[in-house]
Amino acid sequence: MKDYSEITPIESPVPADRQGAKRHYGVHPYFTRRPYNVVRDYILNYSSEHDRVLDPFGGSGVTAIEAFLENRIGMHNDINPLANFIATGIVDLHKGGLAEYEEALTYIEGECRYTLSRIQEYTDDQLENLKDSVNLPENIVLPRNADVKQYRDLFSLKQLLSLTILKQAIDSISNDPIRNGMLLAWSATLAKLNKTFLSAEGRAESRGGSSIFSIYRYKVAKQPIELPAWDTFHERVTNVIKAKVEIEQAIQLKRQTGGWFGGFESYSKDVEDLSSAFPNSIDYIFTDPPYGGHISYLDLSTLWNSWLGLSPSSATREKELIVGGELQLSENTYVERLGRSVHACVKMLKKDRWLSIVFQHWNPSYFEAILSSAAESGAELRAAVSQVGDPIWSMHKKKNNSVLAGEMILTFQNTGVIKRIKRNGHFDVLQAVKRILDETPNDHVFGEYLFNKIIIEAWNKSAIHSLDMPKEDFMDLLKRSGWHYDPDKHYWAKDKPQLELLMTSA
Numbered sequence: 001m002k003d004y005s006e007i008t009p010i011e012s013p014v015p016a017d018r019q020g021a022k023r024h025y026g027v028h029p030y031f032t033r034r035p036y037n038v039v040r041d042y043i044l045n046y047s048s049e050h051d052r053v054l055d056p057f058g059g060s061g062v063t064a065i066e067a068f069l070e071n072r073i074g075m076h077n078d079i080n081p082l083a084n085f086i087a088t089g090i091v092d093l094h095k096g097g098l099a100e101y102e103e104a105l106t107y108i109e110g111e112c113r114y115t116l117s118r119i120q121e122y123t124d125d126q127l128e129n130l131k132d133s134v135n136l137p138e139n140i141v142l143p144r145n146a147d148v149k150q151y152r153d154l155f156s157l158k159q160l161l162s163l164t165i166l167k168q169a170i171d172s173i174s175n176d177p178i179r180n181g182m183l184l185a186w187s188a189t190l191a192k193l194n195k196t197f198l199s200a201e202g203r204a205e206s207r208g209g210s211s212i213f214s215i216y217r218y219k220v221a222k223q224p225i226e227l228p229a230w231d232t233f234h235e236r237v238t239n240v241i242k243a244k245v246e247i248e249q250a251i252q253l254k255r256q257t258g259g260w261f262g263g264f265e266s267y268s269k270d271v272e273d274l275s276s277a278f279p280n281s282i283d284y285i286f287t288d289p290p291y292g293g294h295i296s297y298l299d300l301s302t303l304w305n306s307w308l309g310l311s312p313s314s315a316t317r318e319k320e321l322i323v324g325g326e327l328q329l330s331e332n333t334y335v336e337r338l339g340r341s342v343h344a345c346v347k348m349l350k351k352d353r354w355l356s357i358v359f360q361h362w363n364p365s366y367f368e369a370i371l372s373s374a375a376e377s378g379a380e381l382r383a384a385v386s387q388v389g390d391p392i393w394s395m396h397k398k399k400n401n402s403v404l405a406g407e408m409i410l411t412f413q414n415t416g417v418i419k420r421i422k423r424n425g426h427f428d429v430l431q432a433v434k435r436i437l438d439e440t441p442n443d444h445v446f447g448e449y450l451f452n453k454i455i456i457e458a459w460n461k462s463a464i465h466s467l468d469m470p471k472e473d474f475m476d477l478l479k480r481s482g483w484h485y486d487p488d489k490h491y492w493a494k495d496k497p498q499l500e501l502l503m504t505s506a
Contacts, residue, residue: 002048004283004352009383009411010045014038016387022246023065023093026239028086028188029213030060031295034288034358038387040066042286042409046354047072050261051283056271056345057321061087063286064264069250073263075282077274079319081310082301084266089184091264093244094251095177101244104178105237109230111169116162116229127157134164137307143299143326146218148195151306154218159193162229167307181244185236187304192232194303195224212300270319275344282348288358288407289321289341291366296325335365339373346377349414355379358387360407360448362474364467367455370410371464375419379412384456388446408452425462429469432457433477443494444486447478 016035019025024036039062047053047067054075055063060083064074068091076087122130137160139152152160163186170186173179191197191210198221199208211219254260267274290297298305298312298320305311317327321341323334345355357370371381387407436453437445451474458464467474475485483492 004046004354005413007046007354007413010042010409011383011385013385013387014041022239023090023243024060024062027090027236027243028060028184029191029209030083030086031213031297031300032288033060034062036062036066038409039063039286040070042356042411043067043070043072043284046286046356046411047284052281053284053286054278054282054348055287056274056285056341056348057287057289058087059083059288061090064266065091068262068264069247069254071254071260071262072283073265075265075267075278077267077269077271079268079270079312079316080297080301080305081268081308081312082304083297084268085187085304085308085310086184088264088266089180090243090247092177092180093184093240094247096175096181098241098244098248100175100178101181101237101241104173104175104182105234107173108166108169108182109234111172112165113230115165119158119161119165120226120228122158127161130161131157134161134168136160136164140302140306140311142218142302143296147220148218151302154194154196154220154303156195156224156226158226159195159229163190163193163307166229166233181240182237183308185233185240187308188236188239189229189233190304190307192227193229195220196303197221197225197227199225210303212303216295216300218300218303271321271341272344275347278348280348280350283350283353285345285349285355286358287345287356289338291359291361296320296322299326335369338366339369342370342373343377346374346379346412346414349379351414351416353414354382354411355414356409356411358407358409360452362451362471364455364458364464367459368464371459372421374410374412375421378414378416378418380415380417381410381459382413383409383411384452385409385411386446386449386452388448388452408448408455422462423465427458427461427463427466429454429458429466429474430477430480434481437478437481437483437494444489444491445483446491447475447485450478450492 014037017037018035021036024033043053043066049071051072052075053063053067053072056077058064058076058078061076064076064087067074078084137151139150141150142148148154166186170179170182173182194210196210196212196218197208198211211217251260298317321334321337322329323331349355359370374381385408387409432454436450454467455464458467478492482495484495486493
């Protein structure tokens with residue numbers, strides 16, 4: 001058993017292995033998934049076997065799944081039903097035998113592969129006749145920023161019918177774990193068989209993704225692609241089976257080297273309600289709260305939640321921790337609730353236990369909400385690590401150097417010592433930028449790393465308010481300090497001396 005008060009914090013970035021685990025990559029798409037190996041290293045450092053490890057904003061379940069595989073009790077919580085569906089579906093792949101999954105795939109193929117191939121050749125009249133004989137998903141109204149108004153308009157009739165027939169075959173499987181595994185593959189197929197799917201330029205037609213995950217809205221492709229339904233589903237089932245094999249191997253290794261006793265629990269509560277259910281009972285929290293605006297998780301998950309019968313209630317939607325969305329939630333509300341969420345996390349921790357929060361944003365008030373709430377709740381900031389340099393650059397980052405990529409991992413220890421926060425300190429931003437750049441050993445630096453360093457320094461001087469400036473002004477500070485942005489490498493590089501430039505041009 002660890003002495004939690006003596007744990008050495010992680011103070012250096014962990015190189016991200018973004019696609020090294022089949023259980024997280026290839027099974028089902030989701031938003032902002034964290035690298036599994038980074039999460040695992042933090043779990044191993046800050047917790048012990050048998051500990052309760054929680055992610056109150058669980059997403060696709062990376063934290064709880066890795067805790068589960070490392071002989072902890074992985075506690076997954078998210079108000080998005082799709083997130084819980086994915087996380088529980090992945091964990092439950094350890095149930096049932098491999099042969100049962102293969103038999104289920106053979107059964108589904110016998111039930112509908114022939115029909116799916118015929119649908120591709122049907123006339124409009126034949127498609128309409130088939131449409132009248134099946135139960136299509138409810139034709140609900142989509143968010144206002146969608147290219148189409150109603151749910152079924154996201155699909156061609158061939159896609160709609162193919163997905164319906166596949167799901168009917170899956171629903172007829174009596175074995176719960178096997179049916180759920182096939183349904184997980186079907187749900188992943190749904191991400192490709194719709195009009196928002198965009199093929200990656202220069203790659204096979206089936207390689208690509210939905211606009212839901214790139215520009216975060218229901219944008220219909222100019223030329224929608226009709227991927228073959230059976231082949232797409234078969235590929236997804238293959239990925240699910242690979243994930244199952246990987247999970248079983250990890251569990252078997254534990255059994256051979258000390259015993260297997262990992263646990264998994266799934267909840268769907270607002271984080272403040274969760275803290276009332278688990279006060280002073282959690283050993284470690286690793287979480288990645290929503291970063292404010294831009295990604296309206298519940299709106300964007302409608303594609304899956306609606307067809308799976310998992311649509312969240314109006315009350316749940318009102319509790320989503322975002323800015324904007326269909327309910328146009330305000331930024332002030334977000335900042336207030338972000339602070340309350342951090343307080344709730346500290347409230348759930350046992351004494352001396354640890355809390356890691358993954359965050360990144362230009363808005364310093366967001367960081368202040370996190371840092372102030374933690375300090376005022378009795379948690380001391382012990383480490384701030386910038387995980388930059390190896391992110392999957394988003395479309396926005398590639399087009400705009402003012403967009404932050406990567407993340408900062410803030411780690412706190414619940415010491416129980418409550419601090420009063422001062423907010424009237426002085427901080428010279430330009431001088432701090434110049435000093436950090438001068439101390440940089442390389443001739444380049446990631447803007448995210450620099451901004452994160454500045455955030456913590458300003459916080460320590462009780463002057464985080466001094467960073468309340470437009471993104472363009474902060475970037476101008478770097479230019480005035482003799483640095484320029486390299487759009488190809490996505491970092492800031494030191495300007496060459498004038499003499500060196502003359503010699504190079506000569």
